[in-house]
Amino acid sequence: MGRDAPSTLRQGNFGMRLTGFALLLAGWALVLSALILLKAEVPRTVFALAGMAVEILGLGLAFRSHLISRQGRG
Amino acid sequence: MLLSQPLSDASVAICILCILLVPLALAGLTLLNTGLGRSRGVAHSMLASLCVLAIAALVYVIFGFAAQGFIGRPAHTLTIGNSTWNWIAQEPLFARGVRRGDLSGSLVLLLQIFSVGLAALIPLGSGLDRWRLGAICASTALMAGITYPLFAHWVWAGGWLAQLGINYGLGHGFVDAGGSSSIQAVGGLTALAIAWILGPRRGKYSREGMPAAIPGHNLAFVLFGCMLALVGWLGLNGAGAILFTGTEAGVVPLVAINTILAAASALLAAVVITRLRFGKPDASLSANGWVGGLVAGSAACAFINPPLAILIGLVAGALVTFSVEWLELHLTVDDPGGAISVHAVCGIWGVFALGVFGRFPSPVLNVAAGPSAPPLLGDAGQWLAQVVGIATLIGFVLPLTYGLNWILNRSYPQRAAPEGERQGMDLSELGAGAYPEFVTHTDEFTRM
Numbered sequence: 182m183g184r185d186a187p188s189t190l191r192q193g194n195f196g197m198r199l200t201g202f203a204l205l206l207a208g209w210a211l212v213l214s215a216l217i218l219l220k221a222e223v224p225r226t227v228f229a230l231a232g233m234a235v236e237i238l239g240l241g242l243a244f245r246s247h248l249i250s251r252q253g254r255g
Numbered sequence: 256m257l258l259s260q261p262l263s264d265a266s267v268a269i270c271i272l273c274i275l276l277v278p279l280a281l282a283g284l285t286l287l288n289t290g291l292g293r294s295r296g297v298a299h300s301m302l303a304s305l306c307v308l309a310i311a312a313l314v315y316v317i318f319g320f321a322a323q324g325f326i327g328r329p330a331h332t333l334t335i336g337n338s339t340w341n342w343i344a345q346e347p348l349f350a351r352g353v354r355r356g357d358l359s360g361s362l363v364l365l366l367q368i369f370s371v372g373l374a375a376l377i378p379l380g381s382g383l384d385r386w387r388l389g390a391i392c393a394s395t396a397l398m399a400g401i402t403y404p405l406f407a408h409w410v411w412a413g414g415w416l417a418q419l420g421i422n423y424g425l426g427h428g429f430v431d432a433g434g435s436s437s438i439q440a441v442g443g444l445t446a447l448a449i450a451w452i453l454g455p456r457r458g459k460y461s462r463e464g465m466p467a468a469i470p471g472h473n474l475a476f477v478l479f480g481c482m483l484a485l486v487g488w489l490g491l492n493g494a495g496a497i498l499f500t501g502t503e504a505g506v507v508p509l510v511a512i513n514t515i516l517a518a519a520s521a522l523l524a525a526v527v528i529t530r531l532r533f534g535k536p537d538a539s540l541s542a543n544g545w546v547g548g549l550v551a552g553s554a555a556c557a558f559i560n561p562p563l564a565i566l567i568g569l570v571a572g573a574l575v576t577f578s579v580e581w582l583e584l585h586l587t588v589d590d591p592g593g594a595i596s597v598h599a600v601c602g603i604w605g606v607f608a609l610g611v612f613g614r615f616p617s618p619v620l621n622v623a624a625g626p627s628a629p630p631l632l633g634d635a636g637q638w639l640a641q642v643v644g645i646a647t648l649i650g651f652v653l654p655l656t657y658g659l660n661w662i663l664n665r666s667y668p669q670r671a672a673p674e675g676e677r678q679g680m681d682l683s684e685l686g687a688g689a690y691p692e693f694v695t696h697t698d699e700f701t702r703m
Contacts, residue, residue, distance in 0.1 A: 202654045202657065205653060205654050208650050209649075209651050212642075213643075216419070225639075229643065229646070232650075233642065233645075236646060240653075243451075243653075244588075247451045247586075247587075247588070249454070249460060249587045
């Protein structure tokens with residue numbers, strides 16, 4: 182981390198952050214898979230939206246892993 | 256207009272005029288960012304903006320354009336099933352693929368030099384008052400050389416996102432006339448990565464967890480920046496619509512009308528919402544609403560009617576006001592310039608809105624379609640093409656830009672030292688402030 186970044190960023194939950202970004206990539210891969218593997222409109226749409234849902238979950242985890250705790254504030 | 260048809264004289268003239276207006280968007284964004292920062296970081300912010308433009312232009316022309324290219328030019332492809340996916344351009348370095356007299360290529364290159372500068376200016380808003388100049392330059396080089404050209408190739412140079420219509424029957428493929436995704440959302444998501452990596456400014460959050468209000472030092476800068484940005488955006492959307500979607504010159508006035516209406520309605524939405532919530536209109540949030548409207552209206556500016564531009568702007572204005580508060584209060588993201596809400600959130604909204612509201616009276620010039628290529632399909636599935644683009648922004652561009660900046664931060668810390676942050680970025684990084692007479696006045700008042 183950067184020189185004198187808030188302590189919580191140094192102590193931040195690295196595992197959660199990594200999982201969040203992995204889910205972002207996994208969601209994107211799901212969307213691409215939907216395009217390649219499925220021809221029918223409805224299953225393709227549902228599969229792609231499921232990929233978006235995984236991305237939103239990953240985004241939530243990424244935000245959560247960057248939340249600063251009370252000790253780090255001020 | 257099909258690829259085989261050259262630009263008409265009217266289109267060329269309007270396009271050149273529009274491109275020459277785009278630097279005003281850069282000036283407007285610079286003033287906005289600087290005004291929303293502290294007075295002790297003004298010179299740093301302005302110099303950083305100039306450095307960003309300089310580095311973005313150089314790195315993009317040397318490396319970036321080789322990866323982006325433009326429509327109809329050679330590219331690396333990947334065959335998956337029966338479909339050919341165009342991943343990255345195959346251009347020589349130093350933009351040597353643009354020959355003297357190649358009008359379309361020259362116009363695309365010129366517009367893209369300004370566009371990459373605009374995208375690279377956006378993260379300055381989220382890193383205000385704590386982002387070191389050297390790190391800003393290095394981060395800009397990463398964006399201009401890697402992140403921006405890659406995504407812009409997919410959208411504007413016949414890449415796989417633009418091919419979604421031909422390959423998978425998703426409308427006209429991913430469409431973005433003015434850069435809501437490739438300029439604004441890419442810049443906004445990089446701003447989020449920078450805000451995460453830098454952490455909040457000192458004193459932003461109390462021990463009880465409440466964010467302190469650190470108002471911008473000069474709202475005149477901010478509001479004048481909005482006016483400059485409007486002129487620049489008129490040029491950006493007009494030129495983008497002609498060069499990247501094949502819009503005829505006669506449609507450019509409609510593009511301009513939609514651009515103004517989106518900004519106007521977003522501003523008024525922000526004014527009304529802040530008036531209702533806080534008792535008085537908030538000038539900085541309203542200014543952010545104005546730019547949010549410009550951002551959201553860019554993607555669809557050539558494919559909607561004025562009432563829909565107003566609707567897109569209204570939603571953008573509301574999104575800005577609520578997401579700025581949500582990010583600061585609940586997600587503890589310190590974004591002094593509102594760059595994430597304005598450029599990432601509104602950019603993504605603009606891209607989605609095109610999928611829902613856009614109507615395409617003629618084929619869109621976004622794929623390398625030769626004379627024997629199949630005709631482009633109708634509008635069905637357009638929204639899904641836009642969703643795939645949004646999924647790519649969130650699922651690929653955000654991890655990519657975060658990863659690049661995280662690696663940079665490991666080797667060259669991006670955040671200023673605590674003493675430097677206390678002094679202000681002007682004194683600590685440049686050795687002199689932008690307003691030296693302010694100190695003299697303070698001393699005079701102290702002696703009285």
